[in-house]
Amino acid sequence: MPKARKIDYIINLAGVIVLFFLLMFIFDTELLGRVRSYIQGIVIIAMISIVMVCSLNLITGFMGEFSLGHAGFMSIGAYSSAVVTMALENAGIILPDLLLFLIAIVIGGIITALMGVLVGIPALRLRGDYLAIVTIAFAEIIRVAFTNFQITGGGKTLSGIPKLSDYHYVYVITAISVCVMYMYVRSRFGRCVRAIREDYIAASASGINVTYYKVMTFTVSAFFAGVSGAMYAHYITSLIPTKFSFNYSAEFLTMVILGGTGSLTGSVVGAAVLSALPEALRSFQAYRMLIYSVVLVLVMIFKPSGLFGSYEFSLPGVLRTLTGRKKGGAKDE
Amino acid sequence: MEMLKISDLNVSYGAIHAIHDVAMSVHKGELVSLIGANGAGKTTILHTITGLCKATSGSVVLNEINLLKTDASDIIKLGMAHVPEGRHVFPEMTVEENLEMGAYCVKEKNLIAERIEDVYHRFPRLKERFRQAAGTLSGGEQQMLAVGRALMSAPSILLMDEPSMGLSPILVEQIFDIIKEVHEQGITVLLVEQNARMALSISDRAYVLEVGRISMSGQAKDLLQDDRVRKAYLGQ
Ligand SMILES: Nc1ncnc2c1ncn2[C@@H]1O[C@H](COP(=O)(O)OP(=O)(O)OP(=O)(O)O)[C@@H](O)[C@H]1O
Ligand SMILES: [Mg+2]
Numbered sequence: 001m002p003k004a005r006k007i008d009y010i011i012n013l014a015g016v017i018v019l020f021f022l023l024m025f026i027f028d029t030e031l032l033g034r035v036r037s038y039i040q041g042i043v044i045i046a047m048i049s050i051v052m053v054c055s056l057n058l059i060t061g062f063m064g065e066f067s068l069g070h071a072g073f074m075s076i077g078a079y080s081s082a083v084v085t086m087a088l089e090n091a092g093i094i095l096p097d098l099l100l101f102l103i104a105i106v107i108g109g110i111i112t113a114l115m116g117v118l119v120g121i122p123a124l125r126l127r128g129d130y131l132a133i134v135t136i137a138f139a140e141i142i143r144v145a146f147t148n149f150q151i152t153g154g155g156k157t158l159s160g161i162p163k164l165s166d167y168h169y170v171y172v173i174t175a176i177s178v179c180v181m182y183m184y185v186r187s188r189f190g191r192c193v194r195a196i197r198e199d200y201i202a203a204s205a206s207g208i209n210v211t212y213y214k215v216m217t218f219t220v221s222a223f224f225a226g227v228s229g230a231m232y233a234h235y236i237t238s239l240i241p242t243k244f245s246f247n248y249s250a251e252f253l254t255m256v257i258l259g260g261t262g263s264l265t266g267s268v269v270g271a272a273v274l275s276a277l278p279e280a281l282r283s284f285q286a287y288r289m290l291i292y293s294v295v296l297v298l299v300m301i302f303k304p305s306g307l308f309g310s311y312e313f314s315l316p317g318v319l320r321t322l323t324g325r326k327k328g329g330a331k332d333e
Numbered sequence: 334m335e336m337l338k339i340s341d342l343n344v345s346y347g348a349i350h351a352i353h354d355v356a357m358s359v360h361k362g363e364l365v366s367l368i369g370a371n372g373a374g375k376t377t378i379l380h381t382i383t384g385l386c387k388a389t390s391g392s393v394v395l396n397e398i399n400l401l402k403t404d405a406s407d408i409i410k411l412g413m414a415h416v417p418e419g420r421h422v423f424p425e426m427t428v429e430e431n432l433e434m435g436a437y438c439v440k441e442k443n444l445i446a447e448r449i450e451d452v453y454h455r456f457p458r459l460k461e462r463f464r465q466a467a468g469t470l471s472g473g474e475q476q477m478l479a480v481g482r483a484l485m486s487a488p489s490i491l492l493m494d495e496p497s498m499g500l501s502p503i504l505v506e507q508i509f510d511i512i513k514e515v516h517e518q519g520i521t522v523l524l525v526e527q528n529a530r531m532a533l534s535i536s537d538r539a540y541v542l543e544v545g546r547i548s549m550s551g552q553a554k555d556l557l558q559d560d561r562v563r564k565a566y567l568g569q
Contacts, residue, residue: 195423196436203419204385206482207409207438 008073009317017176023171042279044167046272047174048231053255053271054181054264055224061261062185063217064197065124066132066232070252072139073222075244076115077108078154082161082239089162101164105173106232112226113219120218125213139249146241158239165235173231177224182264182312184220188318193217247289254292258299260306265313270306336361336490336521337382337413342391344374344381351377353545355391359490359523364516366524366532366553368566375525378542379494383408383415395490410438410509414488418495418525420475422482424468428459431467431478435485445485452481455511465551473504490521497528509535511529529566533557541566 026032027040052074056140059067081104088095088103095103123134147155184190195203204210233239255274259266274295276289299306337359344352351374359365369375380386382393384405393400395411408415414435423431432452436445453460456477462470467478476496483491496512497505505528513535516522526532533539536553541562547558556562 070342191430191434192437195426197423198423199419199421202423202479202482203417203434205383205409205417205421206434207406207486208434209406212406286541332491 001253005154006114011316011319016179020175021090023167027167033332040167042276044165044170044235045279046275047167048165048228048235048266049252049255049271049275049294051174051177051224051228051231052252053230053259053267054178055265056252056258057222057259057264058181058185058217058224060256061267062190062193062197063214065127065214066129067135067221068246068249068253069135069137069139069142070221070225071244071246071248072135072142073112073116073225074229074232075139075146075241076149076250077112077140077226078228078233078239078244079158079229080111081105081108081230082158082233084150084232085162085164086160095168097162097164100162101166101169101234104164104234105227108226108233110232110247112229114207114221116222117215118217120222121211124214124218136246136249137318139244140248143241143244144257146244148201152241153239155241160235161233161237161239162236163237170231170235173227178264178268179228181220181224185264189213189216204211216284251292254296255308258295260308260310262310263306263308263312265311266306266308269308269319299333334361336363337394337523338392338394339378339382340392342378342381342388343389344377344392344426345389346377350383351545352388355542355545355547357540357547357550359521361521362519363537364512364522364524364535366526366536366539367542368529368532368539369524370565371527372403373542374545375542376494379415379418379492379525382414382492383468395422409486409488412486412489414486414491416479416483416491416493416496418481419498420469422467422475422478424466426467427464428467428470428478429463431482432459434487435482438486448485448487452484455484455514456481471510473500476500476504476508477511480508484515488520490523491515492523492525494525495525495527496524497531505531506547515524529562530557 023043027036030223052070056067056070059065084107085100085104088100119138123131123138126134146152152158185193192203192208192221195206195208196210196213200210251274256267258274259268259270274292278285278291303309335358339355339357342352342355344559355378357367364527367375367378377386381388382400383440384400384403395413398411400408412458426434429449432449433445434449439445444510454462458474459477459481462474467475470478480493480496491569495513496508500508509531512522512524524532524536533553538551539553539556540547541549549559549562557567
């Protein structure tokens with residue numbers, strides 16, 4: 001890694017840490033008073049959405065394919081991790097929260113990634129609309145399966161999941177996830193994925209194995225959707241399959257499009273804004289989908305590439321711009 | 334020595350039987366062209382060779398390796414590069430990034446840099462625009478880039494699909510000069526063209542494809558004199 005890049009990474013890392021202490025300052029003092037736990041909840045849900053939306057952006061933005069069933073992957077992460085942590089608790093194994101949380105994250109991520117491979121290999125031979133339909137069907141199948149398995153509650157709410165998703169943990173996992181996804185799209189892999197999106201015939205003629213890279217990206221995306229699902233399950237503590245419906249997938253897609261397909265910065269902002277906004281405007285809950293559609297239509301009219309287009313935020317870049325020096329290339333979460 | 338040998342090749346798109354019992358061969362060091370009207374099946378043949386289309390029957394062999402069983406992305410590792418029809422460049426990448434993608438299978442950084450210089454030497458226009466997004470190049474420049482990118486893998490055989498399509502006469506001359514030059518440097522070339530006159534004038538041998546069947550073949554200079562060819566493809 002060139003030295004300048006390294007410095008950029010360090011500055012961005014410092015930014016992430018500062019933000020962390022800022023959160024701690026807000027939440028661990030009496031600053032917010034009575035609404036503290038309410039605001040904290042919104043922030044946690046926003047962070048969980050950030051991981052989901054970034055992972056969906058890997059497919060829609062970087063790979064240029066539609067996935068309309070991402071909530072299905074999230075539910076796999078949520079249920080699989082919940083089943084494991086509950087089984088551990090029931091077996092009387094007492095583990096520290098942090099360890100149990102990490103187990104949940106890893107289980108959720110890996111099992112979902114495996115499903116990603118299984119679905120991706122046949123599905124990614126399809127393109128465009130066909131792939132979109134297959135992903136919808138996949139999410140529906142998963143939902144029906146979870147409704148019928150005894151172990152996942154058999155159609156009833158699965159409750160009693162240990163509450164592990166403390167905001168410190170969620171923040172760290174979110175920061176790491178976004179960082180890893182960012183590094184993925186910036187890597188040699190990411191460049192090949194971009195090449196495939198731009199022209200798959202030319203990519204194939206250049207020796208890029210189109211199917212391999214697509215399945216790879218799909219799997220990475222599924223992994224982080226699973227991580228997000230695991231954090232979700234251990235925050236909400238009860239799961240019901242109907243939550244992970246087509247509407248939920250569509251919400252994430254809205255966030256991707258609002259932020260800008262191809263920009264992880266956009267995904268972070270889109271997810272944060274659109275998941276926090278309806279919470280903050282509780283009384284408008286009924287109009288949630290309406291607000292979404294209006295926002296989408298406005299964005300499509302005034303900025304079809306999303307709020308951020310393909311721009312990536314970078315702390316050093318911003319610092320340089322502020323101090324009047326040349327723009328840089330890395331990014332903060 | 335036969336480098337590329339196609340025998341009894343049949344290709345269908347669903348119910349459409351596009352290629353019928355085609356047999357062709359390209360010898361090492363030759364420049365062979367495949368000419369034919371729109372929809373004759375030229376692109377289909379190239380795509381079948383490079384694994385982008387599946388054959389229903391027949392065989393395609395490159396240096397004793399069965400290409401029908403080879404993945405499209407592995408073809409380039411066998412020394413065969415493909416300039417697809419219609420300027421397939423990576424539109425959002427710069428000229429230089431496009432060239433680097435062409436050397437995707439090359440690991441040595443120096444070698445890549447050397448070959449990029451080589452391409453710039455051949456196409457000075459690309460050098461002037463090395464940081465420009467490929468999608469904003471003119472049609473002719475994109476064609477040069479597509480050829481340049483194919484050369485980045487240092488192929489021993491180059492397949493070209495209608496490199497002259499949509500180019501002004503001067504650029505057509507230029508691109509054919511480059512093909513000739515590449516061939517003189519020892520690269521075997523299989524050229525697909527509608528511009529039969531230009532193609533035949535630089536080729537050693539040629540095949541004529543009519544609705545999916547080879548109707549004629551022979552030395553390019555003989556075909557240039559052939560009455561049927563002159564009528565159908567040279568407009569005389
Ligand atoms: N993907 C496809 N699906 C169905 N039919 C196809 C497909 N691709 C090509 N064809 C048909 O196969 C035939 C041969 O097409 P091909 O593209 O090989 O022609 P060509 O000789 O390259 O023509 P041109 O000079 O116009 O490029 C045509 O009739 C075409 O309509
Ligand atoms: Mg063609």
